[in-house]
Every structure is written in C-alpha cells, then in structure tokens.
Amino acid sequence: MLNYSSKELEKQWQQYWAKDRSFEPSEDFTKPKKYILSMFPFPSGRLHMGHVRNYTLSDAFARYYRQQGFNVLHPIGFDSFGMPAENAAIKNGSHPKKWTYDNIDYMKGEFKSLGFSFSKERELATSDELYTKFEQAFIIDMYEKGLLYRKKGFLNWCPSCHTVLANEQVIDGSCWRCDSDVVKKDMNQYYFKITKYGDELLSDLSKLEGGWPKQVLTMQENWIDKSNGLEFKLAFDETSLDKLNSKFDGFSVFTTRPDTIYGVSYAALAPEHEIVSYMIENLLLDKETIEKIKEMKNASSIDRQKEKSGVALNLHVLHPLTNKPVSIWVANFVLMDYGSGAVMAVPAHDERDFDFAKKYDLPVKGVIKPFGGEFSADKPFTDVGELFDSEMFNGLNSKEAQAKIIEYFEDKKIGKKTTNFKLKDWGVSRQRYWGAPIPFVHCHDCGIVMEKKENLPIALPEDIQITGEGNPLDHHPSWKHCKCPKCGIDALRETDTMDTFVESSWYFLRFCASPKNWGKEAFSKEQIRYWMSVDHYIGGIEHAILHLLYARFFTKVFRDLGYLEFDEPFEKLLTQGMVLKDGAKMSKSKGNTVDPDAIIEKYGADTARLFILFAAPPTQELEWNDNAVDGAYKFIKRFYERSVNVCKTDKIPALEHSKLTKEEKFARKKVYEALVRAEDVYREKYTFNTMIAGVMEAMNALNLQSNSDVWSEGYWILTSIMEPVIPHTCWEISSQKFSFKNLAPQRVVDEVFVENVLTLGVSINGKARVEIEVSPDAANDVIIAMAKESALKWLEGKTIIKEIVVPKKLVNLVIKD
RNA sequence: GCGGAUGUGGUGAAAUUGGUAUACACGCCAGACUUAGGAUCUGGUGUCGCAAGACGUGGAAGUUCGAGUCUUCUCAUCCGCACCA
Numbered sequence: 001m002l003n004y005s006s007k008e009l010e011k012q013w014q015q016y017w018a019k020d021r022s023f024e025p026s027e028d029f030t031k032p033k034k035y036i037l038s039m040f041p042f043p044s045g046r047l048h049m050g051h052v053r054n055y056t057l058s059d060a061f062a063r064y065y066r067q068q069g070f071n072v073l074h075p076i077g078f079d080s081f082g083m084p085a086e087n088a089a090i091k092n093g094s095h096p097k098k099w100t101y102d103n104i105d106y107m108k109g110e111f112k113s114l115g116f117s118f119s120k121e122r123e124l125a126t127s128d129e130l131y132t133k134f135e136q137a138f139i140i141d142m143y144e145k146g147l148l149y150r151k152k153g154f155l156n157w158c159p160s161c162h163t164v165l166a167n168e169q170v171i172d173g174s175c176w177r178c179d180s181d182v183v184k185k186d187m188n189q190y191y192f193k194i195t196k197y198g199d200e201l202l203s204d205l206s207k208l209e210g211g212w213p214k215q216v217l218t219m220q221e222n223w224i225d226k227s228n229g230l231e232f233k234l235a236f237d238e239t240s241l242d243k244l245n246s247k248f249d250g251f252s253v254f255t256t257r258p259d260t261i262y263g264v265s266y267a268a269l270a271p272e273h274e275i276v277s278y279m280i281e282n283l284l285l286d287k288e289t290i291e292k293i294k295e296m297k298n299a300s301s302i303d304r305q306k307e308k309s310g311v312a313l314n315l316h317v318l319h320p321l322t323n324k325p326v327s328i329w330v331a332n333f334v335l336m337d338y339g340s341g342a343v344m345a346v347p348a349h350d351e352r353d354f355d356f357a358k359k360y361d362l363p364v365k366g367v368i369k370p371f372g373g374e375f376s377a378d379k380p381f382t383d384v385g386e387l388f389d390s391e392m393f394n395g396l397n398s399k400e401a402q403a404k405i406i407e408y409f410e411d412k413k414i415g416k417k418t419t420n421f422k423l424k425d426w427g428v429s430r431q432r433y434w435g436a437p438i439p440f441v442h443c444h445d446c447g448i449v450m451e452k453k454e455n456l457p458i459a460l461p462e463d464i465q466i467t468g469e470g471n472p473l474d475h476h477p478s479w480k481h482c483k484c485p486k487c488g489i490d491a492l493r494e495t496d497t498m499d500t501f502v503e504s505s506w507y508f509l510r511f512c513a514s515p516k517n518w519g520k521e522a523f524s525k526e527q528i529r530y531w532m533s534v535d536h537y538i539g540g541i542e543h544a545i546l547h548l549l550y551a552r553f554f555t556k557v558f559r560d561l562g563y564l565e566f567d568e569p570f571e572k573l574l575t576q577g578m579v580l581k582d583g584a585k586m587s588k589s590k591g592n593t594v595d596p597d598a599i600i601e602k603y604g605a606d607t608a609r610l611f612i613l614f615a616a617p618p619t620q621e622l623e624w625n626d627n628a629v630d631g632a633y634k635f636i637k638r639f640y641e642r643s644v645n646v647c648k649t650d651k652i653p654a655l656e657h658s659k660l661t662k663e664e665k666f667a668r669k670k671v672y673e674a675l676v677r678a679e680d681v682y683r684e685k686y687t688f689n690t691m692i693a694g695v696m697e698a699m700n701a702l703n704l705q706s707n708s709d710v711w712s713e714g715y716w717i718l719t720s721i722m723e724p725v726i727p728h729t730c731w732e733i734s735s736q737k738f739s740f741k742n743l744a745p746q747r748v749v750d751e752v753f754v755e756n757v758l759t760l761g762v763s764i765n766g767k768a769r770v771e772i773e774v775s776p777d778a779a780n781d782v783i784i785a786m787a788k789e790s791a792l793k794w795l796e797g798k799t800i801i802k803e804i805v806v807p808k809k810l811v812n813l814v815i816k817d
Numbered sequence: 818g819c820g821g822a823u824g825u826g827g828u829g830a831a832a833u834u835g836g837u838a839u840a841c842a843c844g845c846c847a848g849a850c851u852u853a854g855g856a857u858c859u860g861g862u863g864u865c866g867c868a869a870g871a872c873g874u875g876g877a878a879g880u881u882c883g884a885g886u887c888u889u890c891u892c893a894u895c896c897g898c899a900c901c902a
Binding site for chain 2: 172213214215216218219221222223225227229253254255256257268304305308331332333334335337338339342343344345346350351352353355420421422541544545614615616617620621622623625627628630631632635676677680687689690692693694695696697700759760761762763765766767768769771801802803804806809810812813814
C-alpha cells in the first residue's frame, strides 16, 4: 500500500531539480527551441492565485516541450521598479530597495514550492543596476535617433501619486493605479515617439491574427485609431487680424469629412489653443468670457463630457472655397491633443457640431441629402448621400466627393491629405525615486546632454529621504550635481526617472542573453536570432494595451537600431481569465482571497496546479471552489496509490490487443484517447480541462480491469501526459517504475481504436430511438435492414421516404403517415 | 453610441467541428464497510410523468433527413473604448 504524502514527495523533487539544474536552457543553438514566457510579476510581497494560474500555464507548456525534446527557455524575473515600493517606504519607513529585494526572495521561495520549471540562472530583477545600465544605453540610442525628445505639454498628473501618467495609464479620467482624479498640468517631460510607428503598429496587427486573441487586436486597433482626412488652414479676415495684432494669420483644422465643407457654419478652438491663450494673456476678451474659458479648462475630463458649452471670440475666418466669413468659437468638446486642436463645424452633418449649434443658435446648412430624398434640418444627416449646394461638386456621392475635394485642395495648395492617430507619444518621465534614472544632464551652456555610455549605469543613491512630498532625487543633497559630459562645467542631472513600462518593454530580450555575458552586453544578435520570437506568451488581459503595445514598439525600434531582425516579439499570446471567489475577483479589500501558500501547505503544489487547469479553460474566468480542490487532491492520491498495479519497466509493454478482454481493450482505448486529446490540447486548443478529463476517464477504465501490462502501459502514457500538470507526482511514479524513460514523446497505437462491433444510433425523423450493433464492414443495406427491424414499433403504419446512414455514427429513417 | 465576447443540469464545464446533448468533476441521494470519519468503495442523479413517452442548450424564426453547432432577428450579462473632428 502506497501512501501519498504531498509534502515530502514535492520537497524531494524540488531539491532534485535544483541540484540537477534540470531547467536550464542549453546553449546549443542547433537544437529546435521553444521560448515559453509568462508575464513577470511585480514583487508585491506574495503570489496571488492569478500568478499561480499564469505560471502553472506556462510551466505546463515548458514541461511539455521539454518532454518533446525541445530546448526550452522558460525564464522568470521581477518587474521590480515602481511606486508600491516607494509607497511602502512612506508608510512604514522601509527602504524601497530592501522592501523590493526582500519580497523577491520570498516570492522565489514560492515559485520553488509550486514546482515551476523556471531557469534559475536567468532570474533577474529590473531594478538590478546591470539592467538599468543597458536600459540607459538604449535610451541614449533612442535619443540620438530622435525617438526620445523633451517638450513642454499638458500632462496627466496624478495628485496622489505625485507624478505624471501616460495616456494609456489614465482610465476613465482616473489614475490606473490609485484611482484618483487625474488633473492636467503644464510641464516639461520626455516622450518616446511612438506615433512614428503608429502606422506599422496598426498594420502589423494583421501578422498577429490567429496567434493573438481577437479582442486584444481590436483593442490595440481602437487605441491607435487611425483616420484619414484633409488638413487645411482657415485664414482670418482683416478685422480679426487687426484684433490679434497680426500675431496669427489663421489656424489649421483637420476633417475626415471634406465632402461636407460647404456646410461649414462656424469653427471652434479648444480652450487650450494658443490663439485663445494669447487673447487671454493680452486681455483681448472681456472678463466674463475669460472666466468661462478658464472654467472649461479646469473641468475634469468627465465633467467636460457632460454638456457642450462654449463662447464666441468675435473673430472670423474666411471659408477657403466660398470666401464667406465664418465665426470662431471656443468649445469644450474640442480637444487640444487631437489633430490641431481646432475644428471646422458642420452642424448639418455632425452630431456634436449640431448639438453645439442648437445650444447657441448657430446656422445649420445642409449640403448632403439622402439618395433620392431631401435634407432635413431637424437632425444631422451623417450617412453617405448626394452633395448639393456645393458648387462644382454637386451631385457627387459623398464618398467620391471626399477624394475630389482633397484633390482640389492639394491642386490649389490650400490643404493636404493627412492621417491622424488617436495614439499619442508616450510620456515617460516620472517624478519618483524608485525607477531607472533618465541618463541626461542639464548644462547651462550645452542644454540637454546625454551621459557617456562608459559612465552607465547612473545608479540611484541609497541614502534618501522618502516623505511622499516631491521627488526624493531632486531633494537629495548631492546626487544631481555633476559635470557636463560635454564641456565639463558644473551641471545638473535629470532627476526624473523612467516609467516602469520601459523595463517591461525589453525584458524578454534580456532573457535570451546567456547569464555569463550579462555584464558585457544586454544580449547578442545571435542569441536573439535563436530564441526569439516568444512562442507562447501568457498573461492577463489587463496588459492588452499598455505593456503589449509598448513591447511591440520597442521591438520595432530595436530592429531599426540594428539589434534584431524581426517585427513582432510575441508569436502566440494566451490571455488568461481572472480567478474569482464567490463570483468576484479575488481582492484583499473584498476579503475573498485564497492564499496559495495555505493551499500548498494543506494539499501540495500538484493539487493547486491540477485544480487550476481542470476547473476551467485558461481564457475563461476561474471560480475558486474548495470542494473541487479537495476533489483534485483525491484524484492525485488515487493516481499515486494505484500505481502499485504497475510493473517496473524501462520500456512500454508490448500487448497483443486481440487477446485482451473487453475491459482491457476498453482501458487501452481510453488511455490512447487521452493521449490523442493531449496532443491536440498542447498544439492548439490549450483546453487542459478536457485533457485532464480524458486522463480521469482513462483511470476509471483502467480500474475496471486487472491486467498488469495494461496498467503499466496506461501509466507509462498517463504519467507522461500529466507530468506538465502534476510534475512532482509524475516524477515520483516515473522514477519508481519507468526510470524516467516515459517522459518522452509517445506514439499513438491505432489498433486500440479498431472495433469489431460498432454501435450505431437509430433515429426516426432525427429523433434518437434505439441502438443497434453491426459489424464494421457491414453494407449500408444490411445496416438499414437491421435499423428497420429494431425500430419496428415506430414504423408501423408509416411510409419510409428516406434512409440515411452516417458511417460509424447513426442511421436516420425519415417517415410519414 | 462603437467594438469584442459569453449564454448548455443544482455548480464548474464537455460535445470528435452539422450526426445518439450534458463527457469529466463538484454537489446531492441511496447503499456497503466500519477502529464513526469531512475516510474508502458501489450505485443513482436534466425536467415533467406511475409508465409509455413528451420536453430540453437565453428567446423567436429559418436552412437541413438531422442544429448547442450554420443564417437572420431578439433578449440578457461581462469586458474594452468613448465628444478623436
């Protein structure tokens, strides 16, 4: 009698794997490879069930491909810069570095106790100085290429985190991390020129089709949101020019509907537009108007969306085609950071322009009517239609007119075809301590100067005061004082640090580098060529835009810098569902968390892993169920204890199928069915739940017979299938019984699927009625005759009008009265 | 509003891709063994019905010999984006 004791058994194998260095990738680049990557964690302190699910999935892939003979890279690291470390410092006085690395140590222990087959030697933390060193070098390269620049802008500022946020980090007008209302602030900051890659980031999404979930592709597409249209200038009339002291001769606008241009009845500027600012500064507007504009500017983005409002500026531009005067307004629905911050307004054919016009009683001039219908000024007509009141363009349909009008503007050199993206440049400076310093120096004479690469890394000082007020680097007595790398005079270091999403934008490349060269280079082209791209990338859907977009951007930049030779980093993306308890996402505030350590303590790692993979397919939400966890434990226990029926052997037993009993044949069939299913699951479906169900069925079938060769063959295969899921138990069985020989590719034996009797369903008018047993080579007319005989009771007094035989499945008889 | 998904027993979920709906597991019911246990084993378990049988994959229609699966419409839930000119 065997006794399953998860604790001893698991510990023993974890020690074996550590000692044996079982999971280190080989440096032999002639072998076929698989790069299996799960999104690395922030070292928050302890793993939660979402992590466990994530790494259980990647581990299953990694172990499967190792069995199949691939050279597998399955690394892990820690995305270890970031605000929670600093917040912990503010709260309880610990140093962010200590807090971070203590957490990392603890979490590494958890990885081990879960039996994850990560490469130990390639573990890294992005806050390691060696990592910062190469990152800063890349930043310098990007600056030299003009892909990083500094400018003043209206930035998203989180008053609670005391730092700026990228557009991607503002969710519904709130901070993605702490949920505070984000305000706009006017300040200097560094930007990555991600918009330069807007077109490619969009068009290359098609290369990912099939490999990435559709949802993620759509989300990225919507985020980048490209639109084509016409950009042209609206010029002020004489009176307005005078009013503005000839400081501005006009402003440019962008439209995707040039076909509606004859319907322009006013134009509107964003409250932040430079012309508006000029008028306010020079008191060209009355006090009341200025107040209203200030109100618009200060409104939160949510308030700003509630109701349209605006004020007239008493300025006019001339319509570019008709030369008629058009009044200028400031409107809250015009956004400064899209297009040029100004729009031509066509209330007759645009919902927003219409609402605004109604409120301020502005003219509505229709120029497009439905085909075969008339324009009505009651509501905007936004569909495709036929142009009228549009001079030489009358009668065209609006689609054709768009192209013709753009052409006309280009001919006359008064406008041009333009593409606009909703995607903005990525603002990366953060006014916080625990991040990678931006490696630039401000010199009075030379301006912004790059640090010399040999001086990298620019490391963080450790003796800092973290109070939560202001930027600790800025307040440090000596750190920022330095010499200008160019001219040598006294200068100041940049005290902003980088957004932590910069680190996660290239960590998957760093993993490709052999650790023995980590000090010398970030990675080599040869290593990258071999390991990339990532074959399976597994993580949460919450990174659909942020991390995955930035990582794609960096890949393209690195390609253009000559560091690599491909366009997309992640071949296949698997986005796992959330882990729920009582129908809600597990969270500390709701008090519905399940601690992985407690589950391991009670049942062992294999139970946790089995439950997680069995309870739901990976992309779906997973509802935690204590009873079902118990069930998973019982299965493993049975699986282990019944291995007493298996004979020790180092090759798969040869069985003479025809001599076996019915039960023995059935057991073999179930075992090989499970194998076929497993191959399918790993190759394309990833529905581990059905694979495990198959193994359970096979176990149930094995139990119905007692032939020890059938047991041995069954376990030879089942332990191989299950090793990626419950590795400890399977290594134990495999070492006891098979000297590990079965942890290798398995061959499907077809003879077990050959039946000497087929059971067919007989249905009448598509309705299942009885079953008949026929020989596999029975002719259709014999089958039909048998079917009729078996179904006599339903056929009495009816006429059969059609007979259908579906081979190996069923017979359908169609009857009528 | 736009976009993406999902909807099957008491529960988590299967269904070889148009061929006998509910595999596997949890739960529940009954029984066996008991050194009484939240262990193990055996059997049962979609709904209605004594039964024969009828009904049954959110709802309605359609295509088909045959639909959970395909088509159209519709309802509900979840997620993402949202004044983008």
